[in-house]
Amino acid sequence: MKIQELARRLNVSTRAIRFYEEKGLLSPAKHPDNGYRRFTEEDAWRLQTILALREAGIAVDDIRTVLERTDRAETDEVRRYLELxxxxxxxxxxxxxxxxxxxxxxxxxxxxxxxxxxxxxxxxxxxxxxxxxxxxSWADLWNFDALSEQWALNGSAGLTPHVPAEPAYSRILAQAAERVAPQHGEWGLDIGTGTGGFASRLLTSGVRMVGIDQSAEMLRRCRMQLPALETRIGNLLSVPSFDGQFEFVVTSFAFHHLTEAQQPLALAEMARVLKAKGRIAIVDWMDAPDDLYAASGTAPGEEHYAESQRLIAWFQTHGFRAETVSLDEASVCLVLAVRAPL
The missing domain is CATH 1.10.287 (Helix Hairpins)
Structure with a gap:
């Protein structure tokens, strides 16, 4: 097809098409006799992709990178870029x-x-x-992309100080999942999902789950293990979801990575994406500094363990009923909050 036909078909100007040619994003063949551009169906698909990426706010130079990786079938890298x-x-x-x-x-x-x-x-x-x-101020200080490979080979529990050792880890998550009690038709969110340890215990029949993590490599491995889990790049301070989407929001052994100043903002983000009468569950080491640091294998100052009563107070101030439940291992608590009806 000619350039005018392509422009009419995709509702774009011929000037824009020429611009993308000049930038090397389109390379239509030329007729051997008159040198006119001849656009194929593949060119039309490529232009449609370019227009969609531009609509998503992606810069021209970055579009070139995405197209090149798509051409090389590097789908993981393309997904990573789009999620970022x-x-x-x-x-x-x-x-x-x-x-x-x-x-x-x-x-x-x-x-x-x-x-x-x-x-x-x-x-x-x-x-x-x-x-x-x-x-x-959020930053990944622990290089979870690198940790993901170790976790895939050996399992996450006990490999690093970020989660307890087995069998306590499995018992803790099973107890917490039972208290969250996911129901048929509900939509849940797991923030800091890692390779999906907590999410896997919440993915019961008829429950839709989204897992969020700042590590694209963790999410890639998570999708391999849990294809039913929808994944997104994000973190506790910037949840990539609109308001009021989820019946329950959970996080396990991730909250202690936040500083004391960051923790209230994370609670506000969890509450923002929660539906009316929804529930929030935070599983982590809390409350007992001496035992806590010994259990987690970290030194004071490396992590920022929350005080359960401070979390309870925040929830109560913001319209929740909240309770603390001691779990399997010393210093590991579940803070469970339910948004009270107006």
Whole structure:
């Protein structure tokens, strides 16, 4: 087909098609007699892919990388890139939400006395700035991409100080899954899913599960072991989901990777994506510093273990009923919170 036909078919300008040619994203064959471009069905599919990637906010140079990897059938790398793009867009969306909340707060206070207005605006702006700084401070300090290979060969439990050794690990997760009690038709979220240890115990008949982790390599191995689990790149401070999507949200042995300043923001993110009357379950070492560090194999300052009563207080302040349940191993607790009806 000619360039005009392709443009009409995909509702794009001929100028845009020429631009993608100049950038090396399209290489249509030329007629041997007159040199006119002749676009094939494969060219049309490729252009449609380019337009979709551009609509998703992906830069032209990055589109070239995605297309090259697609041509080489490097599907894992293509998926990794697209998931990173999705995660970044969700992060931008969360920042926009916070900016809108800041503006709403400033508008509400425009009727304040002039001498106090500036101070109130400044306080709101500082609060928004602090929240952004906390979210941006997230980093994988433990190189979980590398750990994923060890976990795949030997199993995660006890291999690193991030989770307890077997058989306690399996007993803990089984007890926690029983308390979460997933029901037919529910949609659950496991944050920091790793290779899917907790999610696998929640994937009962008729339950849909999403697993989130900051490690693309962990997620790749997780999909191999649990094909029924939907996976997304993300973390506790930036959950790549819209509001109110899940009946239950869980996390196991990941919360202690957050600093004390990051933990309330993580709780807010878990609550944000939870449906009305939904439930949150946090499984982790808590409360007993001396025994806790000995059990986890880490030194004070390396991890940031939560105080269960502080978590309970946060939940109660934000409209939840919450309780603490001691699990199999010393210092391992389940904090289970249920959003109370209005």
């Amino acid at each position: 793009q999705r995660s970044a867009l969700y992060g931008q969306w969360l920042e926009l939400r916070e900016t809108l909340a800041l503006l709403d707060g400033m508008i509400e206070r425009t009727e304040d006395e002039p001498e106090s207005l500036r101070d109130r605006w400044h306080a709101l702006a500082e609060r928004a700035k602090a929240s952004k700084a906390i979210r941006d």
